[in-house]
Amino acid sequence: MEKEQEKKMRELSVAGCEVIGEGAVGKVYRLDDETIIKVFAPGVPLEVVQEEKRIAKNAFVAGVPTAISFDVVKVGESYGAVYEMLRAKTLSAFIRENPDRAAEMGKRMGRLLKELHKIEVDTNKFVDVRALFKERVRRMEKFLTKEETDKLTAVYDCLDERNTVMHGDFHPKNVMYSEKNDELLFIDLADMGYGHPLLDLGATCLVMEVFGRATPERSPHFIGLEYKTSLEIWGNILSEYFDAADIKEAKILADIYGQAKFALFPAIIPNMPQNDVMGFVMGARARGFLNKDLDITPALKTSLKF
Numbered sequence: 070m071e072k073e074q075e076k077k078m079r080e081l082s083v084a085g086c087e088v089i090g091e092g093a094v095g096k097v098y099r100l101d102d103e104t105i106i107k108v109f110a111p112g113v114p115l116e117v118v119q120e121e122k123r124i125a126k127n128a129f130v131a132g133v134p135t136a137i138s139f140d141v142v143k144v145g146e147s148y149g150a151v152y153e154m155l156r157a158k159t160l161s162a163f164i165r166e167n168p169d170r171a172a173e174m175g176k177r178m179g180r181l182l183k184e185l186h187k188i189e190v191d192t193n194k195f196v197d198v199r200a201l202f203k204e205r206v207r208r209m210e211k212f213l214t215k216e217e218t219d220k221l222t223a224v225y226d227c228l229d230e231r232n233t234v235m236h237g238d239f240h241p242k243n244v245m246y247s248e249k250n251d252e253l254l255f256i257d258l259a260d261m262g263y264g265h266p267l268l269d270l271g272a273t274c275l276v277m278e279v280f281g282r283a284t285p286e287r288s289p290h291f292i293g294l295e296y297k298t299s300l301e302i303w304g305n306i307l308s309e310y311f312d313a314a315d316i317k318e319a320k321i322l323a324d325i326y327g328q329a330k331f332a333l334f335p336a337i338i339p340n341m342p343q344n345d346v347m348g349f350v351m352g353a354r355a356r357g358f359l360n361k362d363l364d365i366t367p368a369l370k371t372s373l374k375f
């Protein structure tokens with residue numbers, strides 16, 4: 070099947086193309102004035118690349134402000150997805166150059182996310198993100214106690230059903246800012262699906278606040294900003310997204326979903342050695358979702374409206 074698809078696939082070379090971005094799964098090159106290509110690391114299966122492109126296309130069609138996606142191509146031993154080149158810079162880069170605008174941009178991110186969470190989608194065209202997390206719980210089950218599995222399951226089961234879109238990895242390096250149009254755009258839609266807004270807010274909290282608690286010096290690597298700036302922006306996202314009276318509770322809830330996502334991290338790493346998974350689980354017991362002191366009652370009892 071893969072071979073059949075490859076025959077029809079356009080081949081491209083990125084020799085001499087400028088690298089404009091580098092991330093966890095590969096490199097982004099400028100192809101010409103109109104297009105860029107995201108080349109995935111060798112070994113990333115064709116289906117993964119096609120799936121990211123499929124999500125990006127469906128998102129664009131559903132009205133999500135993002136780049137137009139073109140085709141999937143072969144680049145040497147790797148696959149790549151071709152996208153419209155956004156005439157914009159990452160919001161991280163913009164804030165590094167304009168630190169006095171961090172708070173304003175945090176608020177705009179909050180509004181952008183809230184608008185995104187209003188977009189209803191055809192659930193046949195997007196992934197059910199809660200189901201994905203519950204599948205991760207199942208994969209982790211053999212490393213966890215029954216209480217731990219129940220605690221993880223409970224935070225996902227208590228969310229109401231939604232058919233609205235969520236980004237899945239929303240932070241200032243996955244948002245681009247066009248100064249010309251004064252517009253924010255989403256990129257990096259690999260984790261986009263439909264589901265409760267708290268799943269999205271949790272993912273953002275994880276990257277912008279939780280990671281930095283233990284290792285603040287790593288914040289520039291994750292989101293391209295100092296931890297202090299990250300916290301300031303996250304605070305502004307929350308203050309724009311929620312009514313003043315709800316912010317404190319919202320922050321606690323986002324933290325719970327962020328910690329839960331982190332505890333399930335080994336489930337997304339292909340063939341992670343069992344000892345490494347156990348080491349990770351011990352860490353999450355020492356300080357994290359699996360710690361006895363991490364109380365999930367706020368999630369189970371919340372009356373916050375989304």
Ligand SMILES: Nc1ncnc2c1ncn2[C@@H]1O[C@H](COP(=O)(O)OP(=O)(O)OP(=O)(O)O)[C@@H](O)[C@H]1O
Pocket residue numbers: 089090091092093094095096097105107136152153154155156157159242243256257258259
């Ligand atoms: N459509 C685009 N137009 C212009 N620049 C882009 C575009 N898409 C991505 N970039 C640049 O490439 C960088 C990496 O892109 P992206 O976030 O999609 O990949 P990634 O972080 O490697 O992905 P992943 O999180 O899946 O590993 C961005 O931060 C941005 O600078």
Ligand SMILES: [Mg+2]
Pocket residue numbers: 092242243257
């Ligand atoms: Mg990215």
